[in-house]
Amino acid sequence: MKKYKIAFLGAGNIARVMAATISQMPQIEAYAVAARDFSRAKAFAAAHGFQKAFGSYEEMLKDPQIDLVYISTPHSHHYEHAMLCLEHGKKVLCEKAFTANAKQAQKLLTYAKSRRLLITEAIWTRYMPLSKKINQLIDNGIIGKVTLLTANLGYMETNIERVMNPDLAGGALLDISIYPINFASMVFGPQISKVTSTCVFTDTGVDAMDSITLCYEDGKMAVLNTTILSRTNREGIIYGDQGYMVVENINNPERVRIFSADQKEIAVYEAPEKITGYEYEVLAAIGAIEEGRLECAEMPHHETLRVMKLLDGIRESWGIKFPFE
Known part of the structure; x- marks a missing residue:
C-alpha cells in the first residue's frame, strides 16, 4: 500500500486536529510542515511526528516527494497559498472557506485544471x-x-x-x-x-x-x-x-x-x-489522486464555486x- 506524504501549509489549531487525525491513518505519512516562523514549524513537527519543518512555504513546496498539501491558514490567504502550491505542481486540500470570494475561487479552479492538478475544499460535512x-x-x-x-x-x-x-x-x-x-x-x-x-x-x-x-x-x-x-x-x-x-x-x-x-x-x-471526522476528506482526496481525478465527487468544483x-x-x-x- 502506498503511503501518501502530506505536507501542512500552516500550523494553527485546525492543523493540530488534522495532524492528530492523520497520525492514525495508515495510508498517510506526516511528511512536512511549514509556517512563517521556523521555530513554530519545528515545534509543530516535533509534537506531531512530521519528518521535516520549514520556515518558508516556498522552500517546502520545492520538495518533490510531497503528494498532497493541506492548507489551514486564514480565509484571507487561501487563494495566495493554494495558488503557490499549484504553481509548484502540488495537489491541494484547502480548508473552508475555499477562498474569500468567488472570483478567487474561479481563478484557482481554472488554473488547477490547466495544470491537471487536484484541488478540493476541505469542508468536512x-x-x-x-x-x-x-x-x-x-x-x-x-x-x-x-x-x-x-x-x-x-x-x-x-x-x-x-x-x-x-x-x-x-x-x-x-x-x-x-x-x-x-x-x-x-x-x-x-x-x-x-x-x-x-x-x-x-x-x-x-x-x-x-x-x-x-x-x-x-x-x-x-x-x-x-x-x-x-x-x-x-x-x-x-x-x-x-x-x-x-x-x-x-x-x-x-x-x-x-x-x-x-x-x-x-x-x-x-x-x-x-x-x-477529518479523515474522510483526506481519504476522498487520496481516492481522487489514485483515479487521476481533478476534484472530489463529495465536493465538486461547481459546488465550491456556487457556494x-x-x-x-x-x-x-x-x-x-x-x-x-
Missing part, C-alpha cells in the same frame, strides 16, 4: 458517511415529502483573531454559516430562487450573528442561524409531511433521529466510529467588503 445517509433516508420516504429545513451553529469565537479581523476575511459567514449553507445544499440541492438574510455586526465590522433564509424553486425552504457569540445545540431538523428527522451536530453529524408525525421516535442512526457566489451575494447585501478586495 460533505465527506461524512452520515451526511450521505441523510439523503438516502429522505429518498426512501421515511418522513414523507420534505418541505422545510432548519439549522443552527454557534461557537464562542470572539477571542479568535482570524474571526474578528476584517483583514483576515473574518466574520461568522465564512467561518460558521458556510456549514448550515452546505448542509442545506446537500439536502435541498442548488436550485435556490430567493435569498433573504440579516446580520448583527461586531465592533470590528465583521458579522457576529447571521440569519439566512433560502427559498427553493420547488417550494422548499431552509432557515439557517449562526453566531460567534455563543455555543448553540448545532441541530439540523428536516421536516416532512409524515414526520421529521433531527441531525445532531450538522457540521460533523453524530446521530440522526427519526420522528413520526405524532412526535414519536421511530429510528436512530449513529455515525460510524471515526478518528475525528462562494452565494456567500458573496449575502455579504454584498450586508454591505461587507473585505479591505483587500
Whole structure:
C-alpha cells in the first residue's frame, strides 16, 4: 500500500486536529510542515511526528516527494497559498472557506485544471458517511415529502483573531454559516430562487450573528442561524409531511433521529466510529489522486464555486467588503 506524504501549509489549531487525525491513518505519512516562523514549524513537527519543518512555504513546496498539501491558514490567504502550491505542481486540500470570494475561487479552479492538478475544499460535512445517509433516508420516504429545513451553529469565537479581523476575511459567514449553507445544499440541492438574510455586526465590522433564509424553486425552504457569540445545540431538523428527522451536530453529524408525525421516535442512526471526522476528506482526496481525478465527487468544483457566489451575494447585501478586495 502506498503511503501518501502530506505536507501542512500552516500550523494553527485546525492543523493540530488534522495532524492528530492523520497520525492514525495508515495510508498517510506526516511528511512536512511549514509556517512563517521556523521555530513554530519545528515545534509543530516535533509534537506531531512530521519528518521535516520549514520556515518558508516556498522552500517546502520545492520538495518533490510531497503528494498532497493541506492548507489551514486564514480565509484571507487561501487563494495566495493554494495558488503557490499549484504553481509548484502540488495537489491541494484547502480548508473552508475555499477562498474569500468567488472570483478567487474561479481563478484557482481554472488554473488547477490547466495544470491537471487536484484541488478540493476541505469542508468536512460533505465527506461524512452520515451526511450521505441523510439523503438516502429522505429518498426512501421515511418522513414523507420534505418541505422545510432548519439549522443552527454557534461557537464562542470572539477571542479568535482570524474571526474578528476584517483583514483576515473574518466574520461568522465564512467561518460558521458556510456549514448550515452546505448542509442545506446537500439536502435541498442548488436550485435556490430567493435569498433573504440579516446580520448583527461586531465592533470590528465583521458579522457576529447571521440569519439566512433560502427559498427553493420547488417550494422548499431552509432557515439557517449562526453566531460567534455563543455555543448553540448545532441541530439540523428536516421536516416532512409524515414526520421529521433531527441531525445532531450538522457540521460533523453524530446521530440522526427519526420522528413520526405524532412526535414519536421511530429510528436512530449513529455515525460510524471515526478518528475525528477529518479523515474522510483526506481519504476522498487520496481516492481522487489514485483515479487521476481533478476534484472530489463529495465536493465538486461547481459546488465550491456556487457556494462562494452565494456567500458573496449575502455579504454584498450586508454591505461587507473585505479591505483587500
